[in-house]
Amino acid sequence: MSAALSAPPVAPAPASPPREAASPRALLHLLFNGARALDVVETALGLGLLDALEPGPVTLGELSTRHGFVPQRLYKFLDCLESLGLVQREQPSDALADTRYRGVQGLRAAAEAVLGPRALERDREKYDWKALHGRLPEVLRGQHSMSAASFDWPPRTPEQVEGFEASMAAGLGPILETFRAHAGALWPSGARLLDVGGGDGTLAEHLLREHAKLDVDVYNLPATEALVTRTRERAGLTPKRLGFVGGDFLREALPQGYDALSFVRVLHDWPAEVARQLMQAAFAALPSGGRVLICEEFRTPERLAAQFFWSYFLIGVDACSSRLREVEFYLDALTTAGFRDAHVLPGPFELVVATKP
Numbered sequence: 241m242s243a244a245l246s247a248p249p250v251a252p253a254p255a256s257p258p259r260e261a262a263s264p265r266a267l268l269h270l271l272f273n274g275a276r277a278l279d280v281v282e283t284a285l286g287l288g289l290l291d292a293l294e295p296g297p298v299t300l301g302e303l304s305t306r307h308g309f310v311p312q313r314l315y316k317f318l319d320c321l322e323s324l325g326l327v328q329r330e331q332p333s334d335a336l337a338d339t340r341y342r343g344v345q346g347l348r349a350a351a352e353a354v355l356g357p358r359a360l361e362r363d364r365e366k367y368d369w370k371a372l373h374g375r376l377p378e379v380l381r382g383q384h385s386m387s388a389a390s391f392d393w394p395p396r397t398p399e400q401v402e403g404f405e406a407s408m409a410a411g412l413g414p415i416l417e418t419f420r421a422h423a424g425a426l427w428p429s430g431a432r433l434l435d436v437g438g439g440d441g442t443l444a445e446h447l448l449r450e451h452a453k454l455d456v457d458v459y460n461l462p463a464t465e466a467l468v469t470r471t472r473e474r475a476g477l478t479p480k481r482l483g484f485v486g487g488d489f490l491r492e493a494l495p496q497g498y499d500a501l502s503f504v505r506v507l508h509d510w511p512a513e514v515a516r517q518l519m520q521a522a523f524a525a526l527p528s529g530g531r532v533l534i535c536e537e538f539r540t541p542e543r544l545a546a547q548f549f550w551s552y553f554l555i556g557v558d559a560c561s562s563r564l565r566e567v568e569f570y571l572d573a574l575t576t577a578g579f580r581d582a583h584v585l586p587g588p589f590e591l592v593v594a595t596k597p
């Protein structure tokens with residue numbers, strides 16, 4: 241790269257064209273360079289470059305001066321970000337210093353969420369994915385699997401239960417955002433909620449903090465009770481506000497006495513027939529006017545990408561059929577179960593809500 245830093249202006253070149261999905265060849269180039277690409281994005285995050293780029297536009301000259309960088313080096317660094325589709329570039333003249341950049345919307349928050357110190361992807365590294373790595377032909381032929389000691393579904397040993405529920409709790413951010421955005425419609429006054437498959441009670445804890453007239457019981461396998469108790473004690477909540485009901489929804493009816501039942505990231509773990517039966521079980525348990533809330537991993541490009549780790553990892557785990565489904569599956573199953581007014585509340589994790597007539 242030899243363009244002068246302060247050459248006379250030339251006719252402005254067009255801005256980078258709007259980003260389309262990468263071609264297979266481009267995607268594979270980027271994947272092969274994954275470790276280097278992460279190095280670039282983590283560096284940009286750590287150095288505060290993303291903070292300047294996202295509101296943008298900012299020129300190479302301004303960025304170089306502000307951070308004390310060598311402009312020609314920064315130019316190549318920003319080419320890396322552009323090739324990842326994370327910044328857009330305008331080159332109004334041949335002078336490198338004049339090149340203008342703008343980070344794509346949401347870049348800073350996405351980098352923090354995916355690569356930051358408490359990111360979901362980092363938590364996933366604790367799982368034994370290397371047991372499958374390089375052995376996928378055997379795995380696909382059913383000759384090699386994830387060992388039950390490494391991962392069992394549902395998790396069985398106390399360590400597995402605790403590790404899994406901690407991973408789930410770490411990913412609750414976008415779900416809470418959706419619940420928050422629709423709080424007025426969800427909890428107009430007091431309500432008793434049963435959070436089915438409610439993990440270690442972290443979602444319940446957050447909801448209770450924000451809604452003084454809400455009480456939540458977590459319904460989960462008995463092995464998780466100690467985790468919910470720990471969440472309750474840590475949050476200083478009473479058993480009335482954050483309760484626990486031990487049970488196995490594959491073997492018994494869901495408990496009654498609640499105004500609403502939620503399934504948060506639960507139904508996609510089961511074959512369609514089981515997921516449908518669980519929605520029917522919710523219908524049977526709710527009173528007239530009761531609502532079911534389903535917050536799920538719908539099958540969108542964004543969600544498939546976020547789930548890539550589990551798609552890979554669970555290739556070796558037959559007990560878990562984890563299937564991202566289109567939202568229509570849930571709308572249809574709820575209506576078939578007898579619910580009415582099944583609809584989607586938008587958010588980072590959409591929420592399907594339906595009412596028992």
Ligand SMILES: C[S@@+](CC[C@H](N)C(=O)[O-])C[C@H]1O[C@@H](n2cnc3c(N)ncnc32)[C@H](O)[C@@H]1O
Pocket residue numbers: 394405408409412436437438439440443459460461464487488489490503504505506509
């Ligand atoms: C993918 S996790 C989701 C946890 C939590 N709702 C969240 O989103 O963070 C699935 C939950 O379903 C629970 N679960 C699995 N099988 C169950 C069963 N047969 N009966 C009751 N709960 C079950 C697990 O213990 C776990 O808490």
